[in-house]
Amino acid sequence: MIEVHRLSKSYGPVQALDRISFALGRGEVAGLLGPNGAGKTTTMRILTTYLAPTSGRAVLCGRDVLDEPLEVRRNVGYLPENVPLYGEMRVRELLEFRARLKDVPRSKRRHSVSGAIARCGLGEVENRPVGKLSRGFRQRVGLADAIVHDPPILILDEPTAGMDPIQVREVRSLVRELGERHTVLLSTHIMSEVEAVCSRVVIIAQGRIALDAPVAELRSDAALLVEARGPAEAIRKLLMAVPGVASVRIAGDRDGVASLELGLKPGEDPREVIAMRVAANGWPLRGLETRRRSLEERFVEAVSRSSLDALDREAG
Numbered sequence: 001m002i003e004v005h006r007l008s009k010s011y012g013p014v015q016a017l018d019r020i021s022f023a024l025g026r027g028e029v030a031g032l033l034g035p036n037g038a039g040k041t042t043t044m045r046i047l048t049t050y051l052a053p054t055s056g057r058a059v060l061c062g063r064d065v066l067d068e069p070l071e072v073r074r075n076v077g078y079l080p081e082n083v084p085l086y087g088e089m090r091v092r093e094l095l096e097f098r099a100r101l102k103d104v105p106r107s108k109r110r111h112s113v114s115g116a117i118a119r120c121g122l123g124e125v126e127n128r129p130v131g132k133l134s135r136g137f138r139q140r141v142g143l144a145d146a147i148v149h150d151p152p153i154l155i156l157d158e159p160t161a162g163m164d165p166i167q168v169r170e171v172r173s174l175v176r177e178l179g180e181r182h183t184v185l186l187s188t189h190i191m192s193e194v195e196a197v198c199s200r201v202v203i204i205a206q207g208r209i210a211l212d213a214p215v216a217e218l219r220s221d222a223a224l225l226v227e228a229r230g231p232a233e234a235i236r237k238l239l240m241a242v243p244g245v246a247s248v249r250i251a252g253d254r255d256g257v258a259s260l261e262l263g264l265k266p267g268e269d270p271r272e273v274i275a276m277r278v279a280a281n282g283w284p285l286r287g288l289e290t291r292r293r294s295l296e297e298r299f300v301e302a303v304s305r306s307s308l309d310a311l312d313r314e315a316g
């Protein structure tokens with residue numbers, strides 16, 4: 001449904017996106033995460049044809065954003081970061097106007113608008129001017145606008161920003177429900193939102209993809225903490241060579257005792273092998289502990305790794 005291939009975007013000297021690629025299938029709900037300025041909004045604006053890429057391709061429902069922008073817009077519902085709404089229009093009136101602009105046939109318009117109003121919980125305010133609504137309700141009008149033409153793809157830029165906790169719950173459950181019939185790409189800063197709503201997570205940092213994985217895989221993601229008396233760097237190298245170990249980070253090195261944090265490949269538990277190999281090198285093992293890593297830790301790790309890579313690139 002969404003195919004992004006080596007997409008780049010520069011704003012003058014600022015490289016906002018640097019050859020990112022990812023693909024989303026039908027029915028996937030993907031969370032686009034990243035620190036401020038990572039390139040999330042830029043990605044979403046390109047996918048919705050409001051911004052042209054500098055290079056690379058983005059194809060939605062088989063249509064290229066540059067070659068067939070009108071067809072792409074027909075297939076996409078977009079909730080931008082700042083919802084531009086006509087404040088003086090009433091909710092139903094605005095949605096009918098938007099449905100007309102989006103070519104919803106006259107015979108279906110009333111039904112489509114009523115459906116969007118009901119799904120977004122706007123019944124009680126449908127005759128109020130949009131400008132008089134609270135921020136949470138305006139956000140819901142933005143969502144209703146995004147779904148009124150029943151597009152197969154939804155792109156939502158921070159859909160729960162500015163909402164109170166009850167509204168956040170309602171919108172999350174709406175997005176989950178929408179995900180049953182639509183492909184959804186949403187951006188957020190809230191890790192628990194991704195865990196609550198998304199089936200997949202794509203992390204961008206400094207314009208590059210830092211992680212792209214199913215949320216279920218991250219949930220089962222375990223880490224090992226290894227503590228041994230011996231030279232940290234040599235132990236790190238030894239542990240890197242153990243089957244099932246994906247990454248090793250030296251977390252501490254004090255008084256001759258090295259602490260190392262290991263990322264494991266899914267389903268692997270190499271504790272016995274580690275115990276034997278460390279001991280076989282003459283380094284007494286002091287601790288070996290498993291721990292689940294939260295999505296937040298994975299986020300911090302992916303983003304810091306990508307900053308280090310960026311420094312390496314700059315250094316040539």
Ligand SMILES: Nc1ncnc2c1ncn2[C@@H]1O[C@H](COP(=O)(O)OP(=O)(O)OP(=O)(O)O)[C@@H](O)[C@H]1O
Nearest residue numbers: 011014015016034035036037038039040041042043
């Ligand atoms: N119109 C513009 N002109 C110049 N630079 C821009 C423009 N829009 C964005 N940028 C820069 O491009 C980079 C990516 O910005 P973008 O808004 O896509 O990030 P973001 O991930 O959405 O950030 P946030 O989480 O803060 O919304 C940033 O360095 C930003 O300053």
